[in-house]
Amino acid sequence: MGSPTTVTSEAAPVPPRRRAPAAPRLRADPRARRRHSVARPRRSVLLTALTGLVVVYSLLPLVWLVIGATKTQKGLATSFGLWFGGDFALWDNIAETFTYDDGVFTRWLLNTLLYVVLGAGGATVLAVLGGYALAKFAFPGKRAVFAVVIGAVAVPGTALAIPTFLMFSEMGLTNTPWAVIIPSLISPFGLYLMWVFATEAIPTELMEAARMDGAGELRIFFQVCLPLLAPGTVTVLLFTMVHTWNNYFLPLIMIKDPDWYPLPLGLNSWNAQAATSGGQPVFHLVITGSLITILPLIAAFLLLQRYWQSGLAAGSVKE
Incomplete structure (x- = not known):
């Protein structure tokens, strides 16, 4: 027998792989860097100017x-009205404001606090209770109540002053x-706001x-x-408190006794002294009293803003 024949086969050479042609490099679009996000908002000169005008109008x-x-x-x-005078009399004006006319300014301040605590506080409590009930309970006549609330929001308070x-x-x-106090207990806007919020x-x-528990x-x-x-609740409290604190028209038609005047009505009576026969102008006390009047409102906003801001976005994201 012959020796077996060994057959050797050489592997065919593998052709080299061709590399895919490189993608052409695109030039960086200069506008790509201008993309804006929440962290990098777009700057608008017009919007900045308008905001500046609003700030000046508010702070001036x-x-x-x-x-x-x-x-x-x-x-x-x-x-000049927008610059200080030769003498600085702030502390003297504050002391004179609280002692002028037998200290009636203190009485007006206490009256205003009484109207705010009972009126604005009561309106907030009623708005919270009513808004919660309207939002979470079903009862006959709910649509009619909704129509009444919306109608009450649309009616200005001055239109109801004479009937009241x-x-x-x-x-x-x-x-x-x-x-x-009693008319201040009704806040249709506060009721509607709590209804929507609840x-x-x-x-x-x-x-x-x-x-179930x-x-x-x-x-x-x-x-x-x-x-x-x-x-x-804090939002409604702030709205009702500001409305009651600055309420002028309702006390004007309801109250004739100066001992029950709130601050806006009392300061207006001081301001009107210059137009009366033999009246002494006390414009410096009117201005100082107005400054003292707004300080509690500023303090209330600063103290309650963290509760207010925490609810501004409530319900905006659905999980």
Whole structure:
């Protein structure tokens, strides 16, 4: 037998792989760097200018008020309004404001606090209770209540001033603090705001879970729902407090006794002294009193803004 023939086969050479042609490099678009985001917002010169005008328009009266409170009665007439006079009389003006006319300014300040605590505080409580009930409970006539609330928001308060005066006059409540406190308890806008806020801020499932655990409706409201309504409650409180603190027209038609005047009405009576026969002008006290009047409102906004801002975006993101 012959030796086996060994067949050797050489592998065919593998052709080299061709590299894909390199993609042409694109030039960086200079506009790509101009893409804006939340962290890098777009700058607008026009918007900045308009915002600056609004800031100046808002702060200019406050600056004038602060500068005017440092001047005497004579200094107000002999100096430029937006700059300080030759004498700095701020502390003397503050002391004279609280002692002028037997310290009636202190009485007006206490009256205003009374109207705010009972009127604005009561309006906030009623708005929270009513808004929660309208948002989370179904009952006959709910649509009619909604229509009444919207209609009340659309009606200006001055249109109801004369009917309110006639009604309180028949009840014998004019020239008393109740003539200011009772109308202040009604805040249609606050009720509508709490209605909308409670609808989004309180999950219905959370209330159902509390009911399954045996909690009653009062416990659910105070322990579960009320903490969730804190931002909306603070917002309504701020709105009603500012409205009651600056309320001028309602006390003007309801109250004739100066001892029950609020601050706006009392300062207006001081301002009108210059137009009366033999009256002494006290414009420096009017300006100083106006500055003192706005300080509690500024303090309230600064103290409550963290509760207010925490609820501005509530309900904006659905999980």
